[in-house]
Amino acid sequence: MxxxxxxxxxxxxxxxxxxxxxxxxxxxxxxxxxxxxxxxxxxxxxxxxxxxxxxxxxxxxxxxxxxxxxxxxxxxxxxxxxxxxxxxxxxxxxxxxxxxxxxxxxxxxxxxxxxxxxxxxxxxxxTLGFPGLTAYVGMMMIGKPKEGETVYVSAASGAVGQVAGQLARIAGARVVGSAGSDEKVRFITGECGFHDGFNYRIAPTVLEALRLHCPEGIDVDFENVGGENLDAVLAHANSFARLAVCGMISQYNLAEPYHLKHVNEIVSKRLNVQGFVVRDHAHLIEQFIDETAGHIADGRIAVxxxxxxxxxxxxxxxxxxxxxxxxxxxxxxxxxxxxxx
Ligand SMILES: NC(=O)c1ccc[n+]([C@@H]2O[C@H](COP(=O)([O-])OP(=O)(O)OC[C@H]3O[C@@H](n4cnc5c(N)ncnc54)[C@H](OP(=O)(O)O)[C@@H]3O)[C@@H](O)[C@H]2O)c1
Structure with a gap:
């Protein structure tokens, strides 16, 4: 052997x-x-x-x-x-x-x-694996973006984020992403066709950036980051917004987690906040590959x-x-x- x-x-x-x-x-x-x-x-x-x-x-x-x-x-x-x-x-x-x-x-x-x-x-x-399926489950089964709504995706240039944003764009939403460098922001607003984006590392605060780039509030949040990012989303979300809580990467290495300040907004804005784990949806992988390979082949999804x-x-x-x-x-x-x- x-x-x-x-x-x-x-x-x-x-x-x-x-x-x-x-x-x-x-x-x-x-x-x-x-x-x-x-x-x-x-x-x-x-x-x-x-x-x-x-x-x-x-x-x-x-x-x-x-x-x-x-x-x-x-x-x-x-x-x-x-x-x-x-x-x-x-x-x-x-x-x-x-x-x-x-x-x-x-x-x-x-x-x-x-x-x-x-x-x-x-x-x-x-894109044709579990990160892509994660994006599909969070965006299409929980976020359910409608034409004209504002969708916000964090860690937007990454494996999950790039697919999540492109699925929302295909669904007709206005898609805004955040990422950690200007080059990453150029990728999401360029090849991926997001409508807008910002580099959270140089924004004064995420909340100020969201006010600027999502002037009509947020209807769907695809949450990859947690911490300050999630707090800013809670503060800026529209009533009845859907939050597909996929991950909290800003928190994984911390000894002491960030404490949310705007958590009361879940009640007052009647937010639908739903966590999910892709392995619960593993049976969808072949069907997802069939659909998404077509999108890649015809240039609707960049990788x-x-x-x-x-x-x-x-x-x-x-x-x-x-x-x-x-x-x-x-x-x-x-x-x-x-x-x-
Ligand atoms: N629920 C599920 O089943 C499931 C499945 C797969 C992934 N996930 C989650 O989805 C998220 C993205 O995963 P991925 O596989 O697509 O990884 P990825 O986005 O390709 O890579 C991780 C990215 O996270 C960003 N990041 C790291 N620390 C950060 C911080 N403090 N603040 C903001 N952004 C930070 C970095 O991008 P920047 O340069 O933009 O900061 C980094 O490139 C993670 O939270 C992960 O746990 C969940």
């Missing part, structure tokens, strides 16, 4: 994630039993939810990573050997697998085939990715993504992609 490097959890972060929380180890993949599939990893996703899994006890919807064991996440790879009738050598697959060069999918569990003829393989970790090379750089890629270094969906390329070039 092939030798493989694995990234394991060395220790749990206190607040900010540090390189020493990870360890790169050498090992060998286990022999295949009946039903198993050996996968050579090509692309690996680093996602904000993994920060919660680094904490003792994980998060409400999933147990955490274990110290001394490899981290795991979404991987696109190629089947190198199969003892499973559903998968053949050379198939390209998606699976929840280790942070590693190779791994064995026991019983083929979590694997499904992906089609490189339809879209680049890495897209199945971003921005940020590919970091090398498994050994996965911890830094993850730490940097949490700090906003990524421009678009961040993935780590672990080995050559045979469908490219």
């Amino acid at each position: 092939p030798m493989t490097r694995q990234v394991s959890l060395a220790s749990r972060p206190e607040t900010v994630v540090l390189p020493e929380n990870f360890q790169l180890l050498d090992g060998a993949t286990a022999p295949l039993a009946e039903g198993d599939v050996l996968v050579r990893h090509i692309y690996m996703s680093v996602d904000p939810y993994m920060r919660g899994l680094m904490n003792d006890g994980g998060v409400a919807y999933a147990p955490g990573f274990e110290i001394g064991k490899p981290l795991f996440g979404r991987v696109i790879g190629e089947v190198a050997e199969s003892r499973n009738a559903d998968f053949r050598e050379g198939d390209f697959v998606y699976g929840m697998l280790d942070w590693a060069d190779w791994s064995v999918a026991r019983g083929g569990e979590s694997l499904r085939r992906v089609d490189p003829g339809r879209a680049p393989l890495s897209y199945y970790l971003g 921005e990715e940020d590919v970091v090379q090398g498994l050994e750089n996965a911890p830094a890629a993850f730490i940097g993504m949490l700090a906003g270094e990524n421009f678009g969906k961040r993935v780590v390329q672990v080995s050559p992609d045979p469908t490219v070039g």
Whole structure:
């Protein structure tokens, strides 16, 4: 069986994630039993939810990573050997697998085939993957934007945000996004077709920026950031606004969370504030891919990715993504992609 490097959890972060929380180890993949599939990893996703899994006890919807064991996440790879009738050598697959060069999918569990003829393989970790489905669930099933309404998306150039805003634009809403650099704002208002955007890092306050860029208030908030951003949305939302609460990335590394000041507005403005987790909607993924691949092919949805090379750089890629270094969906390329070039 092939030798493989694995990234394991060395220790749990206190607040900010540090390189020493990870360890790169050498090992060998286990022999295949009946039903198993050996996968050579090509692309690996680093996602904000993994920060919660680094904490003792994980998060409400999933147990955490274990110290001394490899981290795991979404991987696109190629089947190198199969003892499973559903998968053949050379198939390209998606699976929840280790942070590693190779791994064995026991019983083929979590694997499904992906089609490189339809879209680049890495897209199945971003716009055509769970980040894209997250955007769909939050925007179309909770936010339900109507023509002419104002939709606000935070972390708008990221994996989820870029899709959320474009879906709202296709639905006919006026879409405003915020992001952490002028270059990111140019991307959302350019290729992604948002109607307006602002760089929250140089805005006097998020609330002042929202008053300026959303003069008619906010009807739908796609909340990726939490903290001051969410507080400003509560203050500036219109009565009966819908808040699809997707994430709170500004809070994940903090010892002491931001205390909301405008929480009373939920009552007085009769706001519909709904949190959601994409895994509850995983059964929609194939239908979502069918619809969204068409939007990408006909140019209605733009895609921005940020590919970091090398498994050994996965911890830094993850730490940097949490700090906003990524421009678009961040993935780590672990080995050559045979469908490219
Ligand atoms: N509910 C679910 O099922 C689900 C599924 C997937 C993702 N999510 C959530 O969706 C959000 C976006 O995730 P993603 O995968 O698309 O990641 P992403 O947006 O591609 O990357 C994270 C981005 O967050 C922004 N950020 C980091 N710290 C921030 C801060 N203090 N204030 C404002 N922005 C900050 C950075 O962009 P800037 O440069 O713009 O600051 C960074 O690039 C996260 O909150 C994540 O937890 C939820």
